[in-house]
Amino acid sequence: MMNKGMNKRAEKPGPGRRAGQPETRQAILDAARARFTAEGFTATTVRAIATDAGVDAAMINYFFGSKQKLFEEALALRANPMTLIPPQLKGSVEGLPRRILTTLLETWDNPEFRSPLLALVSNLSDDPTENALIRSFLEDSIAGPIATRLTEAGLGADMAAARAGMMASQLVGVVIARYVVVARPFADLQRQVIIDTMAPALEMILLGGTHTR
């Protein structure tokens, strides 16, 4: 094991894995992928990954800078669901569903971003306890921030969480039906058709109100 608090490259090499060795980096990535997938982002600690990989936690920071960067690299994510939502929260609550839907579809319609996300989302187990990573995306990276934004706009906390959760479920449905199952004609629809039709419906889920034909 490396010395505690070590944060520079192989300053005092110990008997464990050494910084600078490609296999150390890969061991960290492998351990991280396993932990994140099994336990989700939030519950996974850098310390646990370090223990699994047989390195000091400081070496992870040395290599990757942050838990989030490690996460992105371990899962080969070029578009990280955790970083996509926050910028959309700025601006009106009314426009929020349209902004999020646009970002979601632009990201997934891009094959470069899609492949690793597809691997992630299609990896669902029929044992719900094993779906921790996707659950943590939904709860912590999508529904959670939307609920917070709704309470800022004046909605009660329980109602905000319920409405944000319902909206998040709809986004999951778009992803599964269009990119994982590739149901037609939905998968072939122009992005703008989906946005124009679904954004008002999502707005109603978030904000309530009435529908007039």
Add this chain to the structure above:
Amino acid sequence: MMNKGMNKRAEKPGPGRRAGQPETRQAILDAARARFTAEGFTATTVRAIATDAGVDAAMINYFFGSKQKLFEEALALRANPMTLIPPQLKGSVEGLPRRILTTLLETWDNPEFRSPLLALVSNLSDDPTENALIRSFLEDSIAGPIATRLTEAGLGADMAAARAGMMASQLVGVVIARYVVVARPFADLQRQVIIDTMAPALEMILLGGTHTR
């Protein structure tokens, strides 16, 4: 192989598997499960299952009565998505989302129905070509019949298919988020809260119109 056209029990036993033997029945079920999962309901023929199982196609009818019954039994489905939608299509188009959402949630909230459906839905591959069964549910058993109902109500065929597909994607999202991922608080919400909040939004997806707060 059994004689062609044979439909009574082991009338003229041939060299192949015999009716009445439990292993014959099981061989048919195994072959059916593999075919349906790989190719979907529509593309799978009873003849292909019979060939895989080494029996005459008539023996499948003898044992199971119909392709649909065989499907239900092969997948151990007590609630078959194919049979859930058609009864909801009767009645007004405006009320359709509420009726379908109610049936969907009642079915999945029942643990007895949920387990086999969960195994089916969570069995998604990151290779979309392998998701034929779920694709055939979405296209042929959910979106298709809804689109037909919309055209009966006067909508053009392309628009009807697009809107029905968008609505079907929302139903998938509810199932994945609530039962497979078990995202909270969405998974804990009362059924009626989800129905009351989401039915008007789904109605807007199906019928268009405007949202007023």
